[in-house]
Amino acid sequence: MTVQASDFRFLADFMRDAAAIVLEPGKEYLVDSRLAPVASQAGFSGISALVQELRRSTHSPLAQKVIDAMTTNETSFFRDAAPYQHLRKAVLPALIEARRNERALSIWCAAASSGQEPYSMLMMMREEFPQLANWNVRFLATDISQEMLQRCRAGTYSQLEVNRGLPAPLLVKYFTKRGIDWQIDERLRSAIEWREFNLAGRAWLGLPSFDLIMLRNVMIYFDLQTKRSILANMRKVLRPDGYLFLGTAETTLNIDERFQSEQAQSSCYRVRAA
Amino acid sequence: MRALVVDDSAVIRTVLTRILAGLGFEVVSAVNGKEALEKLEVCKRPDLTLVDWNMPEMNGYEFIRAVRADTRWRDMPIMMVTTETEMEQVVRALAAGANEYLMKPFTPEMVQEKLAILGIAQG
Ligand SMILES: C[S@@+](CC[C@H](N)C(=O)[O-])C[C@H]1O[C@@H](n2cnc3c(N)ncnc32)[C@H](O)[C@@H]1O
Numbered sequence: 564m565t566v567q568a569s570d571f572r573f574l575a576d577f578m579r580d581a582a583a584i585v586l587e588p589g590k591e592y593l594v595d596s597r598l599a600p601v602a603s604q605a606g607f608s609g610i611s612a613l614v615q616e617l618r619r620s621t622h623s624p625l626a627q628k629v630i631d632a633m634t635t636n637e638t639s640f641f642r643d644a645a646p647y648q649h650l651r652k653a654v655l656p657a658l659i660e661a662r663r664n665e666r667a668l669s670i671w672c673a674a675a676s677s678g679q680e681p682y683s684m685l686m687m688m689r690e691e692f693p694q695l696a697n698w699n700v701r702f703l704a705t706d707i708s709q710e711m712l713q714r715c716r717a718g719t720y721s722q723l724e725v726n727r728g729l730p731a732p733l734l735v736k737y738f739t740k741r742g743i744d745w746q747i748d749e750r751l752r753s754a755i756e757w758r759e760f761n762l763a764g765r766a767w768l769g770l771p772s773f774d775l776i777m778l779r780n781v782m783i784y785f786d787l788q789t790k791r792s793i794l795a796n797m798r799k800v801l802r803p804d805g806y807l808f809l810g811t812a813e814t815t816l817n818i819d820e821r822f823q824s825e826q827a828q829s830s831c832y833r834v835r836a837a
Numbered sequence: 838m839r840a841l842v843v844d845d846s847a848v849i850r851t852v853l854t855r856i857l858a859g860l861g862f863e864v865v866s867a868v869n870g871k872e873a874l875e876k877l878e879v880c881k882r883p884d885l886t887l888v889d890w891n892m893p894e895m896n897g898y899e900f901i902r903a904v905r906a907d908t909r910w911r912d913m914p915i916m917m918v919t920t921e922t923e924m925e926q927v928v929r930a931l932a933a934g935a936n937e938y939l940m941k942p943f944t945p946e947m948v949q950e951k952l953a954i955l956g957i958a959q960g
Contacts, residue, residue: 644953722921722940726947730954731937735928
């Protein structure tokens, strides 16, 4: 099955408007492979019939399912050594020092996917900075995909997922075997506030300010204008002495010159002093 | 970089040796814990030891305990080679002093990922 040209154009527009995700011509195979299961599950004869229904309403549960299916959720525990190393060695010690009077820290993981990134950070904080147990730590993790947020809240991972990147001592300490899967402790699950948030949307005013923001491996899907507006919004919610991490292959360079690289290898940025 | 591979299965020994050699390791192998302890005495200290659980004469658990009881090898990285159904053994192996586990069936990439977790640079 291949998607019809007019359906592809409609889906590309829909994904751009709904999630700012760019679907370039040539990505028809992605639509086929991602949406064929959604179509058959929802009882449509094919992608064409699904698109026909989507044309009628782009604010339906079906529309949410399409967004879920079309976003790439690839992630893993402790993905890339450099950012975690930099968090452990420099960023968290500096923030703990800077906030020693308030004893409060606010962290935002802005594209949480299935939760491995926020959980990795939380485990690292418990292991390396136990003093934070007495602090007021606010940890927000968001994603546009409701399906992903459900996975985050459940905190349940397959053997394959825990085999990737998660050190064995952390597996046995923080996870419990549930049938063939592993579930992370309830105390860690409830230490994070999980919320739906569209980075390309307008809900930014509802956000508090943050000391540390993870915006990793999600900007790659957006066009330049969306990247600019997201980074401008990030500057507003990031405290002046806060830190922003992008994916290791991503940069603010030529997108937002108000950010300056703090450590290149880990894609860590800070806002330039005015 | 040197690695010690301890497994009673010739197939696993061969596969692991090939992967580790491909990553630049010089590999020594042993068929059980007892032989591995003998190799430790005569060979240069390995940067990584991979050990199976079920082996005749001296199994992985006994081997790890013996190694950890000896100050010379107290902080030598040890990785358990295991299967999905044997995950409870990983818990025991870690308690005995293992650092990581590698799940069968494995690929060179999976071995590399585990080396990264252990902070072992490739050979
Ligand atoms: C590749 S994952 C990155 C996960 C994690 N940050 C990491 O680096 O491993 C990208 C995530 O971004 C989410 N996403 C895509 N578009 C988004 C948007 N407009 N707003 C918020 N999240 C979005 C997807 O649902 C997906 O879970």
